[in-house]
Amino acid sequence: MTEAEALHKFGFLLGAFEYGAPPHGGIAFGFDRLCSILGGSESIRDFIAFPKNNSGRDVMLDAPGTIDQHQLDELHIQLNKE
Amino acid sequence: MYRSHTCGALRMQDVNQTVTLAGWVQTIRKFGAITFIDLRDRYGITQLLLGEELNSQLTDQPLGREYVLQATGKVTERSNKNSQIETGDIEVAVTSFxxxxxxxxxxxxxQDDTDGGDDIRMKYRFLDLRRNAVKKNLELRYAVNRSARNYLHQQGFMDIETPFLIKSTPEGARDFVVPSRMNAGQFYALPQSPQTFKQLLMVSGYDRYYQIVKCFRDEDLRADRQPEFTQIDCEMAFVEQEDILQMFEQLIKQIFKDVKQIDYTALVERISWEEAMWTYGNDKPDIRFNMKLANYKFPLHTFPEKKETLSNSILSSGATGFPVFDQAETIIGFAAAGCSEYTRKQIDELTEWIKRPQIGMQGMVYIKCNLDGTFKSSVDKFFGEESLQKIAAATGAQAGDLVLVLAGKEEKTRKAASELRLEMGKRLGLRKENEFKLLWVLDFPLFEYAEEENRWVARHHPFTAPKPDHIAVMIDNDPEIKDAAKYLEHPYAGIKANAYDMVLKVDPSEFSSDRFRKKCLQHWV
Known part of the structure; x- marks a missing residue:
């Protein structure tokens, strides 16, 4: 990452570090995976109440789905129709 | 009041009480004039007995599976007890429903063994959630959640919510974006993790923060990945790496205790990233079984500290006469205990396994360390008994073991050796489902090679601290790579970070999909 890119993407954080940042560190645990291991299962899906399938779809809600033209207009979005 | 008890509450001591239950009809069984109903709720199943006097109501208002029923009656001792369920000693003799x-x-x-396939159960997930098996999983999830919260609360951590509508920072995985109606042409992104916010909270002085939080990554989906998933996200200020390791291995141990009643008192082992790659070919190794790798040949720049091994190795010369070994960048082997009697068919099958596209090796060399002390190999033409003995000895092989050797390009060969090791561990029953072992992997590389850009990029995120004595290497060199084929020789390849991973493995199955990873980082500020 160039310095300009870094400033653009993380400028607020770099800026914040100018105001007395303490030494710090952390961790993030994969909660779904932790549960599946403790539960003796190979699938994290089994431990999520409403999971997506392997194509990233929620087949119960049928999401993702299309939205109305009206919504698109409000959002200033034009679809690339191919 | 809809019910006096739940469907899991009644026992022998409740006999003769008049009770009202409410729940779903699991099964209906007719025996002559009598009808038995299994009534189910979140807490269990209770058998209802509907006598002859209710038959006319049953005819007028026929029941069906999953009907929601309220029933009042007297608790009675069953003549035919069911020891499988907690309420199995009693039933309710229904007077009205x-x-x-x-x-x-x-x-x-x-039911536990439902007749529904995956797809239909996903579509009717709200019904699938009624099943005991799924309910148990959600209960376990809540137990883990509660245990983590209790521990972190006791340690003075504060749960602070961070926003979901944030700014897109195209780095790492792809962001999910959300268009802004109020700001034409502009977008929010959903967080891939609360990384920047938790660091800002440190600057703000909240020196122990946690959150059990949804994260979003628009990745190409591999098996068992979810575009939205949950992390236990934590950050601490005024700490050294050691403080963090201790705090969070204690968290996992507490969860073991609360959720699994496992007293994990043993020290959590630690291994450096480099040593993990050297010994297991994997930065999240399964250490529940031994089967360590023997490194016969490897590019010196990938493991500069292992120079000694290279000079002592019988296969490193490049002049063994066996072209596959002589042309290989890397040669790795290990011993599969007690497999020297493998048949031709079994070995062919393993060879096919290693040639699968997911592994992609050209082949495999084997050495059978026969019980009578002789050696038989697929390379007898090139290596005499004495050489075979030396090659086998490097893996620690005993008589009766089978030594498997892979050769090729460094990264591919190492990965394949790791996968073959895991596969053999599985086949030999060494990866036991109920055995848990924690491991810290320390000193991760700070950078990874971005093939498309042909340069080094931050492996985790750009605010990870390098190891103090690697800072100079970083400053003195450019991350740009001149010769793509030799990127591993670039000085950035060796820069290590104050980054660590905790690994907890249990009965993994398919290719690289089932690892439990917890990224932990010391940030450089």
Whole structure:
């Protein structure tokens, strides 16, 4: 990452570090995976109440789905129709 | 009041009490004039007995599976007890019942061994959630959640919510974006993790923060990945790496205790990233079984500290006469205990396994360390008994073991050796489901090679601290790579970070999909 890119993407954080940042560190645990291991299962899906399938779809809600033209207009979005 | 008890509450001591239960009709069984109903709720199943006097109501208002029923009656001792369920000693002799709601015929049976396939159960997930097996999983999830919260709360951590509508920072995985109606042409992104916010909270002085939080990554989906998933996200200020390791291995141990009643008192082992790659070919190794790798040959720049091994190795010369070994960048082997009697067929099958596209090796060399002390190999033409003995000895092989050797490009060969090791561990039953072992992997590389850009990029995120004595290497060199084929020789390849991973493995199955990873980082500020 160039310095300009870094400033653009993380400028607020770099800026914040100018105001007395303490030494710090952390961790993030994969909660779904932790549960599946403790539960003796190979699938994290089994431990999520409403999971997506392997194509990233929620087949119960049928999401993702299309939205109305009206919504698109409000959002200033034009679809690339191919 | 809809019920006096739940469907899991009644026992022998409740006999003769008049009770009212409410729940779903699991099964209906008719025996002559008598009807038995299994009534189910979140807490269990209770058997209802409907006598002859209720038959006319049953005819007028027929019941069906998953009907919502309220029933009042007297608790009685069963003549035919069921030791499988907690309420199995009693039943309720119903005096009156009300159908609270009917149900359409469910598309699959709501039982432990349901007849519903994956797809239909996903589509009717709200029905699948009624099943005991799924309910147990959600209960376990809540137990883990509660245990983590209790521990972190006791340690003075504060749960602070961070926003979901944030700014897109195209780095790492792809962001999910959300268009802004109020700001034409502009977008929010959903967080891939609360990384920047938790660091800002440190600057703000909240020196122990946690959150059990949804994260979003628009990745190409591999098996068992979810575009939205949950992290236990933590950050601490005024700490050294050691403080963090201790705090969070204690967290996992507490969860073991609360959720699994496992007293994990052993020290959590630690291994450096480099040593993990050297010994297991994997930065999240399964250390529940031994089967360590023997590194016969490897590019010196990938493991500069292992120079000694290279000079002592019988296969490193490049002049063994066996072209596959002589042309290989890397040669790795290990011993599969007690497999020297493998048949031709079994070995051919393993060879096919290693040639699968997911592994992609050209082949495999084997050495059988026969019980009578002789050696038989697939390379007898090139290596005499004495050489075979030396090659086998490097793996620690005993008589009766089978030594498997892979050769090729460094990264591919190392990965394949790791996968073959895991596969053999599985086949030999060494990866036991109920054995848990924690491991810290320390000193991760700070950078990874971005093939498309042909340069080094931050492996985790750009605010990770390098190891103090690697800072100079970083400053003195450019991350740009001149010769793509030799990127591993670039000085950035060796820069290590104050980054660590905790690994907890249990009965993994398919290719690289099932690892439990917890990224932990010391940030450089």
């Amino acid at each position: 009300t159908i609270l709601n009917k149900s359409a015929v469910p598309p699959f049976t709501i």
